[in-house]
Amino acid sequence: MTSTANAVRKPICRYFMSTGTCHKGDECQYLHHPSVGFQKHFSNGQPPMNDHQGMSDSMGDNGDQFFNATFGTETIPEFPFNRPPLGRPQRAMGGPVMGSGMPGQGQGFPDTQRMDMHGQLDPRMDNLPPGAPGMRMDGYGQRMGSPTHRMDGGMPPRPRPDHGLPTDFQALNLQIPNSKGPNPVANEFIPKSATLTHSASSPNFSTLNGNGFLPPMTSAAPPPSGHMMPPEQMSSAPGLGGPPTSMMLSQAQTMSNTPPPHLAPTSVFSSASPNHSPHLSPSNSPLMIRRTASPITPLKQNVSAQGQKKNSTATIQENVGGTTYFYSPEDFSLQHDALQLPNFSMFPSLPPHIAHLTVKKNMPQFFMPDELKLDILNRHAMTMAQIDTTHNPDIPTEVDNYHNLFPLEPPLANPMQKSARFGYPTTCYKAVNTKDGLTYCLRRIHGFRLSNTKCMSVIDMWKKMYHPNVVQLREVFTTKAFGDNSIVFVYDYFPTAETLMTRHFSGPGAMNGYNQSFGMEGGSSRSFNPSGKGGMNGPRQHAGLLPESMIWAYVVQLSSALRAIHAAGLACRTMDPTKILIYSKSRLRLNCVGILDVLTFDNNQGSPLAVIQHYQQEDLVYLGKVVLALACNTVMAIQRDNFQNSMELIARSYSADLKNFFLYLLTNQNRPRSINDIMPMIGARFYTQLDSAQLRSDVIENELAKEVENGRLFRLLSKLGTINERPEYNLDPQWSETGDRYMLKLFRDYLFHQVDENGAPWIDTAHIIQCLNKLDAGSPEKICLMSRDEHSVLVVSYLELKQNFERAFSELLTSSHHANFT
Numbered sequence: 001m002t003s004t005a006n007a008v009r010k011p012i013c014r015y016f017m018s019t020g021t022c023h024k025g026d027e028c029q030y031l032h033h034p035s036v037g038f039q040k041h042f043s044n045g046q047p048p049m050n051d052h053q054g055m056s057d058s059m060g061d062n063g064d065q066f067f068n069a070t071f072g073t074e075t076i077p078e079f080p081f082n083r084p085p086l087g088r089p090q091r092a093m094g095g096p097v098m099g100s101g102m103p104g105q106g107q108g109f110p111d112t113q114r115m116d117m118h119g120q121l122d123p124r125m126d127n128l129p130p131g132a133p134g135m136r137m138d139g140y141g142q143r144m145g146s147p148t149h150r151m152d153g154g155m156p157p158r159p160r161p162d163h164g165l166p167t168d169f170q171a172l173n174l175q176i177p178n179s180k181g182p183n184p185v186a187n188e189f190i191p192k193s194a195t196l197t198h199s200a201s202s203p204n205f206s207t208l209n210g211n212g213f214l215p216p217m218t219s220a221a222p223p224p225s226g227h228m229m230p231p232e233q234m235s236s237a238p239g240l241g242g243p244p245t246s247m248m249l250s251q252a253q254t255m256s257n258t259p260p261p262h263l264a265p266t267s268v269f270s271s272a273s274p275n276h277s278p279h280l281s282p283s284n285s286p287l288m289i290r291r292t293a294s295p296i297t298p299l300k301q302n303v304s305a306q307g308q309k310k311n312s313t314a315t316i317q318e319n320v321g322g323t324t325y326f327y328s329p330e331d332f333s334l335q336h337d338a339l340q341l342p343n344f345s346m347f348p349s350l351p352p353h354i355a356h357l358t359v360k361k362n363m364p365q366f367f368m369p370d371e372l373k374l375d376i377l378n379r380h381a382m383t384m385a386q387i388d389t390t391h392n393p394d395i396p397t398e399v400d401n402y403h404n405l406f407p408l409e410p411p412l413a414n415p416m417q418k419s420a421r422f423g424y425p426t427t428c429y430k431a432v433n434t435k436d437g438l439t440y441c442l443r444r445i446h447g448f449r450l451s452n453t454k455c456m457s458v459i460d461m462w463k464k465m466y467h468p469n470v471v472q473l474r475e476v477f478t479t480k481a482f483g484d485n486s487i488v489f490v491y492d493y494f495p496t497a498e499t500l501m502t503r504h505f506s507g508p509g510a511m512n513g514y515n516q517s518f519g520m521e522g523g524s525s526r527s528f529n530p531s532g533k534g535g536m537n538g539p540r541q542h543a544g545l546l547p548e549s550m551i552w553a554y555v556v557q558l559s560s561a562l563r564a565i566h567a568a569g570l571a572c573r574t575m576d577p578t579k580i581l582i583y584s585k586s587r588l589r590l591n592c593v594g595i596l597d598v599l600t601f602d603n604n605q606g607s608p609l610a611v612i613q614h615y616q617q618e619d620l621v622y623l624g625k626v627v628l629a630l631a632c633n634t635v636m637a638i639q640r641d642n643f644q645n646s647m648e649l650i651a652r653s654y655s656a657d658l659k660n661f662f663l664y665l666l667t668n669q670n671r672p673r674s675i676n677d678i679m680p681m682i683g684a685r686f687y688t689q690l691d692s693a694q695l696r697s698d699v700i701e702n703e704l705a706k707e708v709e710n711g712r713l714f715r716l717l718s719k720l721g722t723i724n725e726r727p728e729y730n731l732d733p734q735w736s737e738t739g740d741r742y743m744l745k746l747f748r749d750y751l752f753h754q755v756d757e758n759g760a761p762w763i764d765t766a767h768i769i770q771c772l773n774k775l776d777a778g779s780p781e782k783i784c785l786m787s788r789d790e791h792s793v794l795v796v797s798y799l800e801l802k803q804n805f806e807r808a809f810s811e812l813l814t815s816s817h818h819a820n821f822t
């Protein structure tokens with residue numbers, strides 16, 4: 001062990017930092033930092049160079065690869081242990097860095113702590129050398145797991161105080177704040193003390209002697225779990241129980257008698273070794289461990305399946321160094337049959353039913369795939385799109401309860417051009433409702449004066465009609481805001497939605513390749529494939545024709561909507577490619593429902609419901625026409641003259657069921673058609689649709705699961721950001737350069753500002769995520785923080801950081817008049 005004197009002004013031995021040992025022993029010219037497995041000299045500048053610096057990580061990954069982790073492969077790629085270094089940049093500062101970004105990963109939960117190979121409590125194991133039998137080893141023969149990671153070189157077992165930490169998911173700050181409390185947000189972070197003074201905030205500091213031993217706990221002043229010591233003072237530290245430094249004096253004076261909270265039995269880490277120094281390679285990205293080992297370390301928590309603890313026998317007393325420790329054997333008992341829940345949260349891994357899906361390679365594992373992300377981002381962008389009203393004086397700034405009108409279609413050359421479907425000029429706008437702040441779609445019917453409000457009874461029926469394949473009608477109002485008498489129908493807005501007409505019938509040539517793909521005029525069609533198998537490009541069954549599965553997917557959705565509409569005693573009346581919205585890959589919604597019921601309301605005829613059956617029959621015929629046009633890939637297919645040819649193409653290219661579907665809907669029938677008659681034609685294809693919908697739901701749900709954890713970390717970072725280096729507290733020593741926030745400031749550097757041996761920024765998302773997770777969970781694992789001037793070293797556990805963090809944030813909330821943090 002390096003002597004205390006040697007510890008002064010020496011660069012830290014990186015070999016020692018990385019492995020916890022150094023083959024040169026006392027002869028090494030560099031500092032063997034006594035307390036933790038330094039993995040790299042934290043530096044804002046150049047890290048120390050020494051003859052051990054050949055150590056590099058065995059993994060060539062960097063943060064980018066963390067993003068690019070793939071899934072969808074049959075097997076998770078193996079990364080063999082002990083493989084030769086690949087030259088990965090090393091970290092600038094080392095704390096114990098574990099595998100998966102989850103607290104406890106690799107550091108050992110109670111099952112491995114202080115247990116010998118037979119699961120017996122064996123405190124001696126704390127002193128075993130690296131590689132000793134029974135130790136958990138990482139891929140470099142380094143110790144893993146708390147029993148083997150002793151930063152104090154063999155500290156005796158500590159008493160296990162009740163530190164008041166939650167034992168369940170509360171520890172994750174996931175609980176919903178009590179809204180009834182005076183400060184619901186503050187409830188999330190209950191201050192440990194009412195006011196935060198410097199001394200109150202610093203029970204975590206202590207002297208650190210040159211041998212890396214904590215001063216022995218005494219009844220007057222049990223050893224704190226964090227240590228801070230300027231290097232120049234390390235030489236003068238007289239060893240165990242040495243006088244505290246000037247800075248530490250005040251802190252030591254205020255130390256409570258309460259043992260370090262991370263020893264409390266209430267935590268999942270309760271039986272963990274009080275000091276962890278896993279001595280992992282500094283340049284081991286957590287990502288590597290994540291790939292090579294299960295992210296879930298077996299938990300041994302004192303929660304049994306029956307909710308019962310094992311019977312406690314006598315409390316054990318142990319006198320070490322003049323201090324009596326009390327602990328119960330149950331704290332160490334293995335409970336293989338017990339339900340073990342973590343008291344932290346993290347994204348564990350892909351569930352196998354998703355992981356084994358064949359998806360694109362290089363799909364990010366911890367963030368959503370680009371395709372989905374872009375889709376969502378586009379929708380967000382479209383929802384927020386605005387238009388400069390000064391250049392568009394035609395668009396009023398406000399219409400009824402709506403503002404921020406944004407036209408959804410380019411201005412027509414002839415603004416008075418009538419819609420073929422409605423017989424009036426129409427315009428669509430996206431607009432924001434002033435009352436609820438939501439974005440809706442306004443469809444203005446120009447120059448329509450509502451003469452009879454009786455038709456509003458039908459509107460009320462439509463407003464109550466909810467179906468996932470119908471664009472919901474919200475309200476109807478008349479307005480003169482456009483300078484005329486207009487009636488406006490307000491619908492739900494589906495950003496990036498397009499019409500079926502645009503998606504499928506706006507290809508080159510107005511006829512959508514009708515003649516070519518049908519080959520009716522000239523006889524032979526170059527795209528016709530009588531076998532019906534194999535397509536030229538992707539999903540196309542034949543060039544120009546949609547795959548039958550897609551057609552049935554549309555049929556299922558459209559018929560489902562019609563079924564609900566007809567069952568409600570209504571008729572769609574807008575079954576038309578220009579009035580069917582499509583978004584995502586194949587999601588359909590019937591648009592503009594209810595408009596014709598108002599526009600064609602006949603005073604003499606009474607309610608449109610009187611002729612509803614007629615309109616329902618029309619719906620079915622139009623359904624057949626829309627689907628026929630899709631199947632033949634042209635709207636020309638539905639013309640009477642082309643019908644025979646169209647049916648021949650269907651017979652050649654698609655199943656008999658699809659042909660029967662068209663024959664049923666588009667030829668004369670002896671009895672009224674019913675949407676229910678279509679169901680047998682769909683048959684088992686319905687299951688196919690259901691299956692794919694459920695599969696998609698699974699995939700999306702998995703994406704959501706990732707974002708839950710990402711959101712949690714975002715909240716954590718937000719809180720950290722509010723605490724770190726607040727300018728208004730710049731001159732307040734309690735806030736910036738000393739005390740709790742100083743630790744958090746250094747932790748921020750530890751998270752984000754490390755550099756490699758060349759002084760270049762070391763960026764590894766896996767490291768950031770892992771550290772944040774450990775902070776959130778309050779892991780007892782220790783890390784080493786170094787001041788920016790590199791004169792001070794602070795050894796602190798995540799648990800202490802978490803407590804400081806919560807105190808600091810809670811205090812911020814208390815002093816804030818307008819706290820709003822959810």
Ligand SMILES: Nc1ncnc2c1ncn2[C@@H]1O[C@H](COP(=O)(O)OP(=O)(O)OP(=O)(O)O)[C@@H](O)[C@H]1O
Pocket residue numbers: 408409419420421422426428441471491492493494495496497498499501578579581591
């Ligand atoms: N509820 C809605 N949500 C999102 N976009 C919509 C909605 N309703 C319509 N749109 C979009 O507004 C645009 C115009 O729709 P519209 O129904 O007027 O189509 P159109 O082809 O212009 O029909 P018409 O010939 O009857 O005017 C289309 O691009 C459509 O995607």
